[in-house]
Amino acid sequence: MRIGLIGLAAGALxxxxxxxxxxxxxxxxxxxxxxxxxxxxxxxxxxxEPTALIGATIFDGEGQLTENGTLxxxxxxxxxxxxxxxxxxxxxxxxxxxxxFVTPGIIDAHSHLGDYASPGVEANSDGNEATAxxxxxxxxxxxxxxxxxxxxRALANGGVTSLQILPGSANLMGGRSATLKNVPSRTVQGMxxxxxxxxxxMACGENPKRVYGSRGQMPxxxxxxxxxxxANWIEAQDYAAGDHSSRDLGLETLExxxxxxxxxxxxxxxxxxxxxxxxxxxxxxxKVTAFHxxxxxxKIADLLRENDICSAVWADWYGFKMEAYDAIPENAALLxxxxxxxxxxxxxxxxxxxxxxxxxxxxxxGRRIGIEIPDAEVIRWLTYNPARSMGxxxxxxxxxxxxxxxxxxxxxxxxxxxxxxxxxxxDGALLYDALDPKRRPVSDFELGQPGEGDVK
Amino acid sequence: MIARRxxxxxxxxxxxxxxxxxxxxxxLVITNARLVIxxxxxxxxxxxxxxxxxRISAAGAGAAAPQGYPVLDAEGRWVTPGLVASLTxxxxxxxxxxxxxxxxxxxxxxxxxxxxxxxxxxxxSEHIAISRAGGVTRASVAPSASSGLFAGQGALIDLGQxxxxxxxxxxxxYVELGEWGxxxxxxxxAAAYTLLRTLLTEAEKGDAARxxxxxxxxxxxxxxxxxxxxxxxxxxxxxxxxxxxxxxSVLALKSEFPALDLVxxxxxxxxxxxxxIAAADVPVIALALSDLPVSFEQLAATQSNIxxxxxAGVQVALGLYAGMNQPRWxxxxxxxxxxLEKMPGASGLSWDEAFAAISSVPAAIAGMDGxxxxxxxxxxxxxxxxxxxxxxxxxVPVKVFVDGVDEPLDNHQTRLRDRYRSLExxxxxxxxxx
Numbered sequence: 088m089r090i091g092l093i094g095l096a097a098g099a100l101x102x103x104x105x106x107x108x109x110x111x112x113x114x115x116x117x118x119x120x121x122x123x124x125x126x127x128x129x130x131x132x133x134x135x136e137p138t139a140l141i142g143a144t145i146f147d148g149e150g151q152l153t154e155n156g157t158l159x160x161x162x163x164x165x166x167x168x169x170x171x172x173x174x175x176x177x178x179x180x181x182x183x184x185x186x187x188f189v190t191p192g193i194i195d196a197h198s199h200l201g202d203y204a205s206p207g208v209e210a211n212s213d214g215n216e217a218t219a220x221x222x223x224x225x226x227x228x229x230x231x232x233x234x235x236x237x238x239x240r241a242l243a244n245g246g247v248t249s250l251q252i253l254p255g256s257a258n259l260m261g262g263r264s265a266t267l268k269n270v271p272s273r274t275v276q277g278m279x280x281x282x283x284x285x286x287x288x289m290a291c292g293e294n295p296k297r298v299y300g301s302r303g304q305m306p307x308x309x310x311x312x313x314x315x316x317x318a319n320w321i322e323a324q325d326y327a328a329g330d331h332s333s334r335d336l337g338l339e340t341l342e343x344x345x346x347x348x349x350x351x352x353x354x355x356x357x358x359x360x361x362x363x364x365x366x367x368x369x370x371x372x373x374k375v376t377a378f379h380x381x382x383x384x385x386k387i388a389d390l391l392r393e394n395d396i397c398s399a400v401w402a403d404w405y406g407f408k409m410e411a412y413d414a415i416p417e418n419a420a421l422l423x424x425x426x427x428x429x430x431x432x433x434x435x436x437x438x439x440x441x442x443x444x445x446x447x448x449x450x451x452x453g454r455r456i457g458i459e460i461p462d463a464e465v466i467r468w469l470t471y472n473p474a475r476s477m478g479x480x481x482x483x484x485x486x487x488x489x490x491x492x493x494x495x496x497x498x499x500x501x502x503x504x505x506x507x508x509x510x511x512x513x514d515g516a517l518l519y520d521a522l523d524p525k526r527r528p529v530s531d532f533e534l535g536q537p538g539e540g541d542v543k
Numbered sequence: 544m545i546a547r548r549x550x551x552x553x554x555x556x557x558x559x560x561x562x563x564x565x566x567x568x569x570x571l572v573i574t575n576a577r578l579v580i581x582x583x584x585x586x587x588x589x590x591x592x593x594x595x596x597x598r599i600s601a602a603g604a605g606a607a608a609p610q611g612y613p614v615l616d617a618e619g620r621w622v623t624p625g626l627v628a629s630l631t632x633x634x635x636x637x638x639x640x641x642x643x644x645x646x647x648x649x650x651x652x653x654x655x656x657x658x659x660x661x662x663x664x665x666x667x668s669e670h671i672a673i674s675r676a677g678g679v680t681r682a683s684v685a686p687s688a689s690s691g692l693f694a695g696q697g698a699l700i701d702l703g704q705x706x707x708x709x710x711x712x713x714x715x716x717y718v719e720l721g722e723w724g725x726x727x728x729x730x731x732x733a734a735a736y737t738l739l740r741t742l743l744t745e746a747e748k749g750d751a752a753r754x755x756x757x758x759x760x761x762x763x764x765x766x767x768x769x770x771x772x773x774x775x776x777x778x779x780x781x782x783x784x785x786x787x788x789x790x791x792s793v794l795a796l797k798s799e800f801p802a803l804d805l806v807x808x809x810x811x812x813x814x815x816x817x818x819x820i821a822a823a824d825v826p827v828i829a830l831a832l833s834d835l836p837v838s839f840e841q842l843a844a845t846q847s848n849i850x851x852x853x854x855a856g857v858q859v860a861l862g863l864y865a866g867m868n869q870p871r872w873x874x875x876x877x878x879x880x881x882x883l884e885k886m887p888g889a890s891g892l893s894w895d896e897a898f899a900a901i902s903s904v905p906a907a908i909a910g911m912d913g914x915x916x917x918x919x920x921x922x923x924x925x926x927x928x929x930x931x932x933x934x935x936x937x938x939v940p941v942k943v944f945v946d947g948v949d950e951p952l953d954n955h956q957t958r959l960r961d962r963y964r965s966l967e968x969x970x971x972x973x974x975x976x977x
Contacts, residue, residue: 205836206837206838206839208838240835405673405869406637406639406669406670407638408639408641411638412637412638414956415959415960421964437835444936448875454937455930455939456960504875504881504882504934504935504936505881505885505935507883532836538812538843538845542886542887543835
């Protein structure tokens with residue numbers, strides 16, 4: 088039972104009680120040992136060949152730029168990045184990158200592909216378990232439809248090689264995220280990023296209070312948002328200190344957050360609310376890894392830097408809801424100027440195809456007010472920084488020897504509107520090639536239908 | 544349905560121009576421009592633009608600078624006509640999700656086709672100011688259908704700061720004939736077409752004595768009266784459909800109602816029937832970058848849609864800048880279509896075609912050929928000087944003229960930017976900095 092909710096709202100209680108029934112999967116009295124990885128990744132890299140990209144401009148994802156560079160990868164891993172004098176071992180396929188650019192695979196820390204799949208019909212709407220204001224027990228991976236055509240667009244047009252699928256923001260606690268490699272697969276397990284930690288979606292602000300307030304239940308206000316959150320954390324602390332004699336899916340997740348095993352990704356627009364969430368995290372001893380949609384981060388960039396919290400932002404979305412009315416295009420640049428962590432995210436099946444373009448716009452907005460951010464730093468916003476927020480920065484997100492060969496070869500400067508991915512490798516396997524129609528993934532849904540296999 | 548899912552500009556700081564700020568149209572010569580006429584012709588270096596009495600009086604490489612006009616040296620910058628954004632919701636909302644501020648749709652209204660959006664348009668909207676600072680100087684504004692098959696009558700506006708935004712009220716009628724239209728008409732496309740035919744026939748006869756009720760449809764006498772100019776071909780009928788089959792059905796209406804002045808809106812699968820659209824001489828206003836089967840009426844969506852239609856001879860404007868799709872993104876979306884030209888198998892637009900698709904082409908579709916979206920003698924004095932290639936990411940205007948008036952480019956966003964540019968303790972709270 089979610090006891091912490093009882094004293095707060097009768098409405099919440101009813102729903103909490105309902106959901107609690109299904110959560111008890113171990114018999115009372117027996118110490119329950121939860122398998123922390125019950126739906127393990129079955130992904131293993133697809134075949135690739137040792138490859139040398141020669142003569143391109145290489146951004147390594149951690150702020151380094153190499154002109155006329157050479158990138159070597161083999162057996163799924165980056166082997167070396169160097170200049171024109173880097174020796175190319177025998178047996179490597181050579182690809183001329185002259186006039187082209189190389190980046191690490193693009194990473195989106197905020198996607199709903201698969202859980203709000205195309206076609207966007209009600210039957211495919213699996214992103215918000217909007218039946219109770221807190222549903223820490225749900226896992227996004229159980230909603231992901233691997234046949235969402237959006238994955239292939241993100242790959243081909245956006246160069247996206249890894250992404251985090253988050254539950255929606257109807258709920259204060261929306262559930263666990265799924266971190267995926269952007270590879271076509273029959274199953275979600277075949278996409279799961281090996282060894283990635285879970286993320287946990289939280290939301291503050293307008294959405295939870297609107298969704299539940301409109302039903303006459305808690306929360307209907309921002310203070311209600313916090314009260315419900317705090318009650319859940321109190322319960323989680325009690326559970327963590329207890330004997331674990333019975334399992335509770337939701338509390339297992341919250342305990343994982345308190346233990347630092349599960350990373351918090353908190354949808355939050357307004358600066359003042361982010362500041363309150365930071366204190367709530369301190370009150371209960373957890374850490375917010377990133378604020379998402381953080382359109383007002385520029386107002387508290389110092390606070391975010393001091394607390395080592397990333398801001399996952401759009402370039403210039405504006406005004407669509409009250410808490411987005413103070414969004415400004417200089418948000419990312421002002422954060423960077425203060426030394427705070429910037430992530431460019433999409434939250435959108437179209438935007439994920441152009442994260443590089445969003446980053447370029449955010450960079451230009453800074454330049455106009457005298458904030459010069461080098462291109463190589465801007466590339467970090469959509470590679471290493473999102474990888475770090477997802478806890479996979481030791482495996483991907485930059486082109487360091489030994490890391491996954493998740494690589495995009497762009498036909499021009501990725502910070503220009505006139506450039507597109509030409510080739511995309513995931514773990515060294517060529518999964519998209521603009522020059523080869525058969526290296527263009529076509530989902531089951533698209534087979535035999537108008538537009539099958541077309542350029543998109 | 545039209546995307547209901549729901550920059551800007553900065554300028555003064557890095558510009559050395561020193562024109563006197565005035566709210567009045569002024570005669571002006573802009574020299575040394577990388578000049579884009581907007582009609583699909585190639586940019587001209589060392590171009591000159593002359594504005595006289597709020598209109599373009601000359602533009603080109605050899606345009607003579609009249610004696611006594613103030614001269615603005617563009618220093619080689621891109622100089623273009625103001626962008627024309629087709630099918631926006633500019634001036635109809637402040638915050639999309641705040642209903643009280645949002646006049647886009649009227650689901651509870653007693654009228655549909657009779658709705659005239661013009662008096663709802665707020666020239667002081669932040670979105671107009673922000674779009675102006677993004678180089679957009681003219682737009683069509685359309686309501687969204689929710690009380691019936693017809694959305695109502697859209698307007699043409701300019702984005703100048705003055706309160707006189709509406710150039711032409713009741714510029715077009717808007718109807719939904721795809722999935723959303725089926726829904727509005729009672730549940731099927733058959734119902735939508737039956738309703739449309741019935742109403743057009745009634746309107747042709749001038750018989751406004753009847754009204755129709757039932758299954759979510761509500762047609763008042765005023766709606767039938769409002770459709771008379773549509774039936775007579777005096778007011779264009781904008782038809783939103785996406786599916787190839789639906790496009791064919793719309794084109795077939797011309798045989799039954801030959802007077803109809805049709806414009807296709809959406810047309811995500813237009814490339815599949817492009818020769819038919821071209822043969823019918825019906826223009827298209829399309830989203831630039833749809834490439835997902837977001838519904839069963841857009842299974843064949845591709846970013847090559849517009850390029851393929853243009854290649855087939857269809858007149859296509861980029862548009863549908865409503866909800867989350869901001870008018871100031873027109874340039875970069877056009878730039879994306881240029882990028883497709885380098886992709887094997889894809890069809891995009893040349894740079895010159897792409898710019899025309901956000902300037903002269905939407906102007907022509909709006910019935911303003913030669914009046915807006917081009918720098919030609921007699922056109923409105925809408926001129927934008929850019930800090931870079933106007934189709935490139937992050938390029939913004941450094942100067943925007945509307946009807947020859949040097950327009951302000953500041954807005955809520957620029958004021959917030961300036962307030963929070965530095966977080967250093969200035970003694971008093973930020974609220975005292977304004």
